Amino acid sequence: MLQKLRYxxxxxxxxxxxxxxxxxxxxxxxxxxxxxxxxxxxxxxTHLVDKQDVFVIRTFPPGCENxxxxxxxxxxxxxxxxDIATLSMNMLGGxxxxxxxxxxxxxKASLRWPGKIDVFISDYLTDFEKLKGYCYxxxxxxxxxxxxxxxxxTDNKDAKKLFRQLELESELEGKKLKSKTNGESxxxxxxxxxxxxxxxxxxxxxxxxxxxxxxxxxxxxxxLCSHIYEHIxxxxxxxxxxxxxxxxxxxxxxx
Amino acid sequence: MSAAIQDVRPYNNQxxxxxxxxxxxxxxxxxxGLQYEYFYFKHGSNFGRTVHNDWILMPEYEDATVExxxxxxxxxxxxxNNIEKLKLDINNAASxxxxxxxxxxxxxxxxxxxxxxxxxxLPFIKSNIELTQSENIKYTLLFPDDKLLLITQSLGSIExxxxxxxxxxxxxxxxxxxxxxxxxxLLVKGFSxxxxxx
Numbered sequence: 001m002l003q004k005l006r007y008x009x010x011x012x013x014x015x016x017x018x019x020x021x022x023x024x025x026x027x028x029x030x031x032x033x034x035x036x037x038x039x040x041x042x043x044x045x046t047h048l049v050d051k052q053d054v055f056v057i058r059t060f061p062p063g064c065e066n067x068x069x070x071x072x073x074x075x076x077x078x079x080x081x082x083d084i085a086t087l088s089m090n091m092l093g094g095x096x097x098x099x100x101x102x103x104x105x106x107x108k109a110s111l112r113w114p115g116k117i118d119v120f121i122s123d124y125l126t127d128f129e130k131l132k133g134y135c136y137x138x139x140x141x142x143x144x145x146x147x148x149x150x151x152x153x154t155d156n157k158d159a160k161k162l163f164r165q166l167e168l169e170s171e172l173e174g175k176k177l178k179s180k181t182n183g184e185s186x187x188x189x190x191x192x193x194x195x196x197x198x199x200x201x202x203x204x205x206x207x208x209x210x211x212x213x214x215x216x217x218x219x220x221x222x223x224l225c226s227h228i229y230e231h232i233x234x235x236x237x238x239x240x241x242x243x244x245x246x247x248x249x250x251x252x253x254x255x
Numbered sequence: 256m257s258a259a260i261q262d263v264r265p266y267n268n269q270x271x272x273x274x275x276x277x278x279x280x281x282x283x284x285x286x287x288g289l290q291y292e293y294f295y296f297k298h299g300s301n302f303g304r305t306v307h308n309d310w311i312l313m314p315e316y317e318d319a320t321v322e323x324x325x326x327x328x329x330x331x332x333x334x335x336n337n338i339e340k341l342k343l344d345i346n347n348a349a350s351x352x353x354x355x356x357x358x359x360x361x362x363x364x365x366x367x368x369x370x371x372x373x374x375x376x377l378p379f380i381k382s383n384i385e386l387t388q389s390e391n392i393k394y395t396l397l398f399p400d401d402k403l404l405l406i407t408q409s410l411g412s413i414e415x416x417x418x419x420x421x422x423x424x425x426x427x428x429x430x431x432x433x434x435x436x437x438x439x440x441l442l443v444k445g446f447s448x449x450x451x452x453x
Contacts, residue, residue, distance in 0.1 A: 069383045069385075069395065070381060070383055071381050071382065071383045071395045071396075071397045071403070072397070072403075073383070073395050073403075073405070075385070076385045076387040076388060076393060077388065080388070081388045081389065084389075143431070149422070149434050149435065149436065150433070150434060150435040150436070151431065151433060151434040151435075152432075152433050152435075153430070153431065153432045153433065156432055158402075158425075158427050158432050158449075159432045159433055161449050161452055162425060162432065162433055162445065162446070162449045163433070164452075165444075165445040165446070165448035165449040165452065166435075166437065166441065166442070166445035166446075166449075167445065168435070177435070221389075221412055221413055221414045222413065222414070222415065223413055223415050223416050223422055223436065226389065226391060226407050226409075226413055226416075226422060227407075227422055227424065227434055229389075230387060230389075230391065230393050230405070230407050231405045231407070231422075231424040231434065232424070232431070234395075234405065235403060235405065235424075235426050235429055235431075236429065236431070
């Protein structure tokens with residue numbers, strides 16, 4: 001009973017703080033994307049992409065058209081090396097909508113939410129900002145999750161022709177091509193306090209360990225990382241997600 | 256010493272690179288297996304069609320018996336345009352990262368020129384070269400029917416990629432068809448074959 005009273009008191013205080021913030025500073029933050037104690041600490045992305053197409057979006061400063069080359073690929077400088085290794089993105093299909101890209105979470109609000117605790121915006125009033133503008137590129141998680149080298153699209157006539165012309169039969173081990181790298185990439189669900197729908201693109205190095213934040217320089221020394229950043233992210237971006245059908249993520253996946 | 260010509264391709268505007276299989280090394284039980292050597296021949300005045308008599312053999316191979324049915328070398332019709340386009344791309348890429356380019360000029364120039372001369376044989380319609388933040392060279396070639404070939408060449412910064420290897424990804428209608436690691440000349444030869452096999 002006492003616990004419930006405390007909870008509602010926190011809700012009341014939080015509401016007052018948010019109203020004050022909105023009136024005094026014309027700032028607000030969408031409550032719908034907060035982490036919530038009823039949510040799973042981590043959504044199983046592998047399980048989810050087996051069932052449906054899942055899309056993630058990366059926010060950029062305004063002017064995304066300037067980040068595209070004459071050939072129609074994303075320029076290398078679009079994603080600075082400091083952001084590589086644990087590339088921040090947001091998952092669509094849940095409560096996170098495109099217009100939420102305008103909120104940038106910083107400081108303690110951007111830390112990993114451990115699960116099982118409620119989040120009150122009043123605790124993070126100085127840990128978010130509303131950007132003046134933004135643009136985005138979206139990606140299908142299937143293109144980024146479990147990427148490997150070599151890769152050959154099965155049952156594809158172009159792949160079969162190129163395979164023959166490159167004389168890759170000699171590199172077969174059983175029915176598969178010899179692995180050229182031990183690396184692996186995943187999209188990991190990494191909810192932060194103020195954004196349950198936050199995900200990161202992570203790459204395992206050749207020793208099988210995930211390359212950590214601020215280790216972008218280690219990531220770029222790895223063939224798989226170069227493949228992900230210089231090839232996949234450069235080609236597979238979606239300029240307008242409204243042309244794709246974003247399936248809602250079923251509540252059983254996160255509650 | 257006897258030798259047989261295996262492969263002929265342009266090296267730069269002035270010379271042609273001929274890969275020669277040296278049969279002396281193809282002896283049973285020889286652990287070295289096949290041995291390839293490279294000859295560089297100056298072009299005659301008629302650029303793109305070099306006849307055997309105009310070639311100058313490097314001195315150490317003067318006594319070699321070069322076998323093979325090559326009397327005329329024809330470069331693809333698009334070669335000259337493509338090499339000009341790639342050189343423009345190289346200049347643009349260098350100007351974008353001028354400090355790094357100047358610091359590594361000799362190494363970069365050698366890699367860029369050699370690779371561009373190979374890639375110019377492919378009938379691409381648009382191209383782009385970038386010197387990436389991770390200190391790689393990234394080539395992007397667009398072919399008809401939205402076929403896209405991306406190549407990453409390392410200057411040694413990618414630890415699990417050998418010096419003579421490149422990483423490539425091939426997309427059709429922006430769908431990834433194949434990614435692998437190979438040598439540039441093998442990729443160009445195989446990719447040319449793929450385009451012609453349609």
